[in-house]
Amino acid sequence: MDNLNNMNDEDKKITEETKAEAPEVMVSTDKSEEYLNNWKQERADFINYKKDEARRVEQFVRFANEDVILEAIEIVDDLEIAHQNFAKQNLGGQAGELNKGLEQIVTKFKELFRKYGVEEIAVSGQKFNPELHEAMETEPGGEKMVQLRTGYTMHGKVIRPSRVKITK
Amino acid sequence: MSKILGIDLGTTNSAMAIVEAGQPRILENKEGMRTTPSVVAVGKNGERYVGVTAKRQAVTNHKNTIYSVKRLIGRRFNDVEVQGDRKLLPYEIREGKQGDIEIKIGDDWKKPAEISAMILQKLKADAEDKLGEKITEAIITVPAYFDDAQRKATKDAGEIAGLSVKRVINEPTAAALAYGLGKPAKGGSASGGKDEKIVVYDFGGGTFDVSVLEVSEDTIEVKSTGGDTHLGGDDIDQRIIQYFVDEFKKESGMDVSKDQQVIQRLKDAAEKAKHELSSTLQTEVNIPFLTADSSGPKHFSISFTRAKLEELTRDFVDRSIKLTKHVLDDAGLKISDIHEVVLVGGQTRMPLIIEEVKKFFGKEPHKDINPDEVVAVGAAVQGGIMQGDIRDVLLLDVTPLSLGIETLGGVFTRMIEKNTTIPVAKTQVYSTAADSQPSVEIHILQGERAMANDNKTLGRFILDGIPPAPRGVPQVEVSFDIDANGILNVKAKDKATNKEQSIRIEGSSGLSEDEKKRMTADAEKFASEDAKKKELAEARNLGETLAYSTEKMIKDNEAPDAPAGAGKIKEDDKKELNDKIEKVRSSLKLDNVSEIKSATEDLSKSAQRVGGELYKQAPPTEASGQTPPPASEQPKTGEQPKET
Numbered sequence: 001m002d003n004l005n006n007m008n009d010e011d012k013k014i015t016e017e018t019k020a021e022a023p024e025v026m027v028s029t030d031k032s033e034e035y036l037n038n039w040k041q042e043r044a045d046f047i048n049y050k051k052d053e054a055r056r057v058e059q060f061v062r063f064a065n066e067d068v069i070l071e072a073i074e075i076v077d078d079l080e081i082a083h084q085n086f087a088k089q090n091l092g093g094q095a096g097e098l099n100k101g102l103e104q105i106v107t108k109f110k111e112l113f114r115k116y117g118v119e120e121i122a123v124s125g126q127k128f129n130p131e132l133h134e135a136m137e138t139e140p141g142g143e144k145m146v147q148l149r150t151g152y153t154m155h156g157k158v159i160r161p162s163r164v165k166i167t168k
Numbered sequence: 169m170s171k172i173l174g175i176d177l178g179t180t181n182s183a184m185a186i187v188e189a190g191q192p193r194i195l196e197n198k199e200g201m202r203t204t205p206s207v208v209a210v211g212k213n214g215e216r217y218v219g220v221t222a223k224r225q226a227v228t229n230h231k232n233t234i235y236s237v238k239r240l241i242g243r244r245f246n247d248v249e250v251q252g253d254r255k256l257l258p259y260e261i262r263e264g265k266q267g268d269i270e271i272k273i274g275d276d277w278k279k280p281a282e283i284s285a286m287i288l289q290k291l292k293a294d295a296e297d298k299l300g301e302k303i304t305e306a307i308i309t310v311p312a313y314f315d316d317a318q319r320k321a322t323k324d325a326g327e328i329a330g331l332s333v334k335r336v337i338n339e340p341t342a343a344a345l346a347y348g349l350g351k352p353a354k355g356g357s358a359s360g361g362k363d364e365k366i367v368v369y370d371f372g373g374g375t376f377d378v379s380v381l382e383v384s385e386d387t388i389e390v391k392s393t394g395g396d397t398h399l400g401g402d403d404i405d406q407r408i409i410q411y412f413v414d415e416f417k418k419e420s421g422m423d424v425s426k427d428q429q430v431i432q433r434l435k436d437a438a439e440k441a442k443h444e445l446s447s448t449l450q451t452e453v454n455i456p457f458l459t460a461d462s463s464g465p466k467h468f469s470i471s472f473t474r475a476k477l478e479e480l481t482r483d484f485v486d487r488s489i490k491l492t493k494h495v496l497d498d499a500g501l502k503i504s505d506i507h508e509v510v511l512v513g514g515q516t517r518m519p520l521i522i523e524e525v526k527k528f529f530g531k532e533p534h535k536d537i538n539p540d541e542v543v544a545v546g547a548a549v550q551g552g553i554m555q556g557d558i559r560d561v562l563l564l565d566v567t568p569l570s571l572g573i574e575t576l577g578g579v580f581t582r583m584i585e586k587n588t589t590i591p592v593a594k595t596q597v598y599s600t601a602a603d604s605q606p607s608v609e610i611h612i613l614q615g616e617r618a619m620a621n622d623n624k625t626l627g628r629f630i631l632d633g634i635p636p637a638p639r640g641v642p643q644v645e646v647s648f649d650i651d652a653n654g655i656l657n658v659k660a661k662d663k664a665t666n667k668e669q670s671i672r673i674e675g676s677s678g679l680s681e682d683e684k685k686r687m688t689a690d691a692e693k694f695a696s697e698d699a700k701k702k703e704l705a706e707a708r709n710l711g712e713t714l715a716y717s718t719e720k721m722i723k724d725n726e727a728p729d730a731p732a733g734a735g736k737i738k739e740d741d742k743k744e745l746n747d748k749i750e751k752v753r754s755s756l757k758l759d760n761v762s763e764i765k766s767a768t769e770d771l772s773k774s775a776q777r778v779g780g781e782l783y784k785q786a787p788p789t790e791a792s793g794q795t796p797p798p799a800s801e802q803p804k805t806g807e808q809p810k811e812t
Contacts, residue, residue, distance in 0.1 A: 049189045063200075081457040085465050128228065130221040135228045137428055142228075148429060157200055163432070166228055 062155055065116055070159060073152060076109045080150065113152070121151035121162045134161040142166035172334060172555055173295050173306040174547030176342070177284060177322065179238040180373040180400075182206050183544035184291045186299070187552030192346070192545045194538075197294040203540055204294075208286045209233040210274035218290040230258040232273050234283050236374070239397070241280040241325070242318030245269050249397070281321045285328035292329055306331040307547040307554075312338040312379045312393040334554060340368030340379035341388045342546025343512045345553075347534045349383060364507045365391070367496070369525055369533070371488060372513035374400040378492045380499040380506075392499035394491055399484060401515035407480045408438035412453070412468070420466045422459060430459050434468075445474045446517045478520045485524050492528065509533040514540045567592075569687055571648060571656065574611040574620035576601045577705030583648040586616065586688075593649040597663070599640045607632035608644055610660045612673065616691030618698035619705070624687070631660040631669045639716065700761070707761050711768040715752045718745055718775045725782065736785050741778045748774055 083106060086099035110120065121132050123145050128135065136148055144167050151162030174185045174192070181203040185194045197204045199220055209222035210232045217225060226233040239253050245263035254261060260272040270277040288306075295303050310322050319336050326333035344366050363384045370377040377395040381388055412434045413425050424430040437453050444451040455468040496503065509525060511533045516522065525533050537545055567590060572582040575598065583594050600608060609630050615623025634642050643663040650656050661668035691698070722745060725737050737745075748771040755767040 045189060052188075078454075078456045085457050085460065128225070130217055130224040134224040135226070136432055138228045148432075161224060 062117075063157070066154060066159055069113065069116060069118055069152075069154065072109065073113075073150075073160065076106060077149060079106050079109070117155040118159070119153050121153060121158070123147040123151075123162050123164060128164065128166060130161075132158060132161055133164045135166055136163050138166040139168050142168050144168065170302055170304055171299065172548070172551030173292065173303050173331070174342075174544050174549070174551050175288065175291055175306050175308045175326075176339070176541075176544035176547060177238065177287065177308055177310070177325075178203075178206055178372065178543075179236055179375055180206060181540070182287055182291060183541050184295055185541070185544040185548035186295070187548050187555070190552070192548040192552065194541050194544060195295050195298050197291070198297060204287070204291060205235075206238065206287050207233060207235045208237070208273070208283050214274060216286065218286050231260065234259055234271055234273055237271070237280045237283045237287075240269050240271070241284055242314070242321030243269060243280075279321075281325040282328060284322065284325035288326055288329035288331060292331060304330070304332055305334050305551070307335050307337060307551045308333055309337055309339045309342045309543050309547050311375075311377055312340050312390045313377070313395075314338075335550065337547065337550055338379070338388075338390055339370065339377070339512070339543045340366075340381055340390065340393075340510075342543045342550065343368050343370070343510045344381055344383065344388065344508075344546065345549045346537050346542045346546035347508075347510055348549075349508055349510070349534075365499075365501060365505050366508045366510060367492070367506050367529065368510045368512060369488070369492060369516065370395075370512035371515040371521060372400050373402055373515070374398070376400060376488050376491065376513075378488070378495045380495055380501060391501070392495050394495040394498065396487070396491060399487065401513070403484055404481045404515065404518075405435065405438050405442065407484075408442060408477065409434050411476075411480055412438060412470070415470055416458065416466075416468050419468075420461075422461060422466060424459055427459065433458060437468075441472050442477065442518075445472070445477050446519060449474045474519065481518075482520070485518075485520055488521070489524055489528055492525075503529055506531075510542075511535045512539050512542050567650065569614050570616055571612070571614050571626075571650075573598075573646060573658075574609075574613060577709050578620050579702055579705045579709075580613055580615065580618060580620045580623050583646070584650065590650045590654060591652045593647065595645060595647040598644050598646055600634065600637070600642050600644075601639055603638050604636035605639065605642070606634055606636070608634065608660065610646060610658060610669075610671075612656075612658050612671065615687050617687075617694060618702040622690070622694070622698070626656070626673045627658070627671045629658075629660070629669050629671045631662060631667070633665060633667050634662050635664060638720075704759060704761050704764075707764040707768065708756050711752045711756050711764050711771075714768055714771055714775065715749045718749055718771060721775065721779065721782075722746070736782060737778060741774075741781075744774055745771070745778060 079102060083099060083102045086095065086102065089095075091099065113119075123133065124147070126133075126145065127143075128145055132151060132153075133145065134151075145164040146167055147162055147164055149163040151158065152160050171186045171188075173195075174187075176183045182205075183194060183203045184197075185192050187193075194202050196202055197219060201220065204219040205223045207219065207222040207226070209217040209225060209229055211217065211225070211229065222233055223235075226235075236253070236257065240250060240261065243250050244267050245261070246267065250261075250269065262270050262272070262277065264270045264279070269280055271280060271283060273283070288308075292303050292306075306326055308322055308326050310319055314322070323333045323336050349364070349366055363382055366381040366383060368377075368379045368381065370379075375395065375397050376399040377393065379393040380391040382391050383389075409431065413423075413431075416434075417423055424434075433455055437455055441451050441453050450471060450473045453468065453470045453472050457465045458468040459466050496506075506529055509529050509531060511522070511525065516525075516535065516539045522533065522535065567584055567586060567588050570582045570586045571584045572580055575581045583596060584592060598608070607630050609628060611620065611628040612626045613620055613623040614626050617623050631644065634644070645661045645663055647659045647661075648656065649659070656673040657670060658673070659668055659670040722737060722742055726742075748767070752764070752767045752771050755764045758764075
């Protein structure tokens, strides 16, 4: 042990002497440490960046169809309005059958949406929640919601809020 | 060290960005949106809403929904502007004890800075959520015309939100920084020593601002600023809606201007049409069942052209140009004094605006960065400069031009794309273009043109000793490796024999600035011509490959040692294929792409048909491997790289 301690002391002495004699060695040691730390920092940043990027790509893939779905939703809006208009007129016979067909088309679209994680936002019997609903009109003292345009979520994210009218 | 958040605290919308790995990036908010409405509300039970949720509940709670607070921040209650805006705002404001402004929200009276702080708090929280780390520092932007009190109040808002505001910078300055216009270049001042004048034209949703900046070494000074605080994209939307209402009235005789639901549907259509007309000349607006009367449902259908949109809104654009001229006059500058023009604000996507600004200044404005986000990006860049992130990145060089090799038909095949950060290494596997080809020549080039001849040769070497094999079979692995000093090492290795050759090129990035510019400009100038040449070379390669593989298919199926099931190509088919091969070969002698393509396609169809018949004839277990794969799966020859 003594020998070892002596050796260590000796080493220290030599190092001190070297440092005293060659300040450039110290500078180089400091620099190499600085470079090593910078390199470690860069590596860490890069690895973190890659992880973030992977998450972003995952999100991107998950929501890659969002724009197309939103455009398709607009067409479904029109079909729904058409269906509601026919329904209001309470047409029987052939016109009534046509309206049933229209309703089936809307249902098929909504089934397709569900396959891509797109769900309708509930309005009936719900309390107004601006996270999900957008109020377009209101009656003083109104509490109930009447849906004006269907809202949708995609994988839990609101891609279009429901437009509602608040009535008494 | 936590990141500095760059925040564009806008009148209508706000945005935030950070610098990550040396590059600015917009951060989405909790709702997944890249901008956040600058709206705050307090609900009946005291719950607080900020951003899009506040906006969505506005009509149910208009007295407690605060928007456009930026118009009030740091102002005196008696300011003319405040008194003017007061008439338009649905919420209540009063004079504070110091003559400042107080806003009623819920049961409380708050200062505008406290309301802005709520917006900043949301941005901070959403950024922390997104990044998974604490944000404590920010750069916030303000309009160039903000006085000290308004700047101080904005800074206070940041502090209230728990942010240490490192700097409050002007919005036009941030926009210039986003384009790297105010940033000191490597080893010099922003503009190489001389002062540059920049105009920032900001046509937002609700306000129009124009500023003249003077950029000198280490400083960006606002020389003059002006605009109209009540001119914006919303005015343009209103014009379109009014036009739709008028057109519908002409068509149906019905006035729908008082029907909120109909107006909302027209507003949606107007916004959509406006966006579409930024990239197309005409759009169809179809709104079925818009309304109804006793005669039944009424639909709205109209062909809306860009020309009509421009006619409807030209006066707004003219006004903005007039205001721009005033601002230039105020700065004592002529149009010819302006070096750069930057476009900010979503409305500047409108082609008429781009065109008029270009016409007025006689130069192409900067518009590549999303105009809704450019100010936040610039704020983040300022944060990056302060933290040293941006300077660090500048130390890393990039390849000024693409690097690659010559492949079959004289085509330049890129290995490393232009602007790739170095050090970098790329490897691709190539093959031979002829049967029993004993060697390949690796011709290393630099440039942006499609054909090898038009680019600059950096070096060449030959890898020989490739064992005899049919074309497309040998695998030659070519590696490009550029080290941090820009020294390029190119190596080619025959994977079968492991024999390799390499070359070291030291001057790969030693091009002068002029040379780089010229080569890049040439690439743009000759883009269509080059594309034609490349298309011809590729069509020839494809034709030649197909002729070769079809010939091989015929040969394989008549050879004496052909496997069982082979040799069944009918004489008629053989003749048809041989004729078509001849046709392809003679078309290759000419420069007519369509002729080559049509002859190749014709041969391809016949080859596929005959190939299909061969498959049908062969016993199922022996079928595989006896006939060549379909043309699309043929081994790639010559220039075609294989994935490594």
